Amino acid sequence: MAKVNRRNFMQTLASGVLGFGISKNVKASVEDRGPFQSESSPSKIRKYNTLGKTGIKVPDVSCGAISFFEPSVLRYAYDLGVTYFDTAESYMRSKSESLIGEALKDVRDKVTITTKHGYSSRQKIKREDIIKRVEDSLKRMQSDYIDVAMIHGMSDLSFLKNEEIQAAYSQLKKEGKIRFTGFSTHNAKLTLKQALDNDFAQVILFIYNHMEGSEIEPLIEQVHRKGIGTVAMKIFAGGKHGNLESLISQKVSYPQAAIRWVMSNPNIDCCIPTMSSYSHVEEFVATSGKPIKRADSKVIAEYQRQTKNQYCRVSCSECLTSCPENVAVNDILRYKMYFEDYRREKEAMYYYTKLEESKKPLNCANCSGYCETACPYGLAVKEKLIEADEILRA
Numbered sequence: 001m002a003k004v005n006r007r008n009f010m011q012t013l014a015s016g017v018l019g020f021g022i023s024k025n026v027k028a029s030v031e032d033r034g035p036f037q038s039e040s041s042p043s044k045i046r047k048y049n050t051l052g053k054t055g056i057k058v059p060d061v062s063c064g065a066i067s068f069f070e071p072s073v074l075r076y077a078y079d080l081g082v083t084y085f086d087t088a089e090s091y092m093r094s095k096s097e098s099l100i101g102e103a104l105k106d107v108r109d110k111v112t113i114t115t116k117h118g119y120s121s122r123q124k125i126k127r128e129d130i131i132k133r134v135e136d137s138l139k140r141m142q143s144d145y146i147d148v149a150m151i152h153g154m155s156d157l158s159f160l161k162n163e164e165i166q167a168a169y170s171q172l173k174k175e176g177k178i179r180f181t182g183f184s185t186h187n188a189k190l191t192l193k194q195a196l197d198n199d200f201a202q203v204i205l206f207i208y209n210h211m212e213g214s215e216i217e218p219l220i221e222q223v224h225r226k227g228i229g230t231v232a233m234k235i236f237a238g239g240k241h242g243n244l245e246s247l248i249s250q251k252v253s254y255p256q257a258a259i260r261w262v263m264s265n266p267n268i269d270c271c272i273p274t275m276s277s278y279s280h281v282e283e284f285v286a287t288s289g290k291p292i293k294r295a296d297s298k299v300i301a302e303y304q305r306q307t308k309n310q311y312c313r314v315s316c317s318e319c320l321t322s323c324p325e326n327v328a329v330n331d332i333l334r335y336k337m338y339f340e341d342y343r344r345e346k347e348a349m350y351y352y353t354k355l356e357e358s359k360k361p362l363n364c365a366n367c368s369g370y371c372e373t374a375c376p377y378g379l380a381v382k383e384k385l386i387e388a389d390e391i392l393r394a
């Protein structure tokens with residue numbers, strides 16, 4: 001694939017404003033991109049870390065491929081030194097894996113690819129089905145092997161006791177179709193602790209940002225000391241910066257400040273901001289190897305001030321037991337975040353259709369709002385849930 005000429009792809013800058021996917025509502029120009037301005041010669045990755053005991057060298061600033069992107073954008077990231085790419089079978093309903101294959105097939109031996117497969121405990125899990133799904137991912141990615149095959153969205157590692165799961169991943173490893181195993185999680189408080197006594201995870205992908213994560217720092221240190229690779233996701237704490245006027249006018253870019261905050265923790269091997277556009281690639285890669293600055297703290301403090309009562313912490317579940325209707329509060333508010341802040345409207349609506357009807361906020365309007373009393377962050381939970389149902393219901 002020819003080297004990317006950035007000028008040829010100015011159109012993709014339209015997805016750069018919010019740091020996430022493209023939106024029909026967002027028509028950004030270069031000038032709209034806030035404080036970040038590309039240098040004439042973009043920075044390259046300056047720092048590579050070893051991913052736990054896997055021995056793989058990964059760039060401190062790596063690439064998440066969860067939402068809309070062009071293969072040429074990923075290739076541009078590669079040209080700037082990004083060699084770790086994170087995808088999942090479910091991202092863009094498998095299209096993300098196909099685009100990864102298209103972008104990177106001729107440099108496959110020079111990059112590390114992680115993909116994930118999710119399993120529902122409500123369904124019967126069969127070894128042959130798991131193997132087939134992994135093989136389908138390989139076909140889409142045009143590769144013979146996955147570097148790190150993760151189980152998607154683990155909330156409790158007791159799930160790994162399932163013999164079909166154990167047999168499938170063990171066979172896939174023996175056949176050389178996967179090199180290392182791991183999991184992603186929204187419940188790191190429990191799963192990181194469990195990973196200390198479990199050998200399945202050679203790499204863990206978990207939420208870590210300046211608004212949620214400080215309470216799991218001792219656990220991150222322990223799993224890292226054990227030799228497990230540590231990868232941070234959701235590092236922009238909801239990605240609301242594109243809607244915050246006071247941040248757009250700051251000299252320091254919020255995404256850059258947020259990345260430097262995450263990577264200032266020496267126990268994090270890499271982070272995976274979503275790189276959906278050329279401007280993302282340049283903006284994020286420019287932070288590689290750079291220490292956090294005093295000005296970053298100011299931007300982060302401003303973000304926290306404006307969003308502390310707005311941002312439903314993805315790894316939080318404090319209010320769940322207070323709800324008499326068993327509403328899946330944190331999942332629904334996460335889908336709302338995907339819709340409004342990440343601009344991944346269709347995907348958010350799709351996730352909502354998959355949620356059991358009994359867990360939707362059908363009776364919130366008639367409830368006194370026990371969830372709000374239980375929320376330690378003062379979110380207007382009831383109102384947000386009613387809004388979420390309105391926008392997410394297809």
Ligand code: SF4
Pocket residue numbers: 322323324325326327329361363364365367368369370371372381382385
């Ligand atoms: S407002 Fe809705 S989510 Fe909150 S406690 Fe009542 S029924 Fe549950």
Ligand code: SF4
Pocket residue numbers: 311312313316317318319320329330333374375376377379381
């Ligand atoms: S609404 Fe509040 S308590 Fe409930 S999950 Fe979100 S942050 Fe936690």
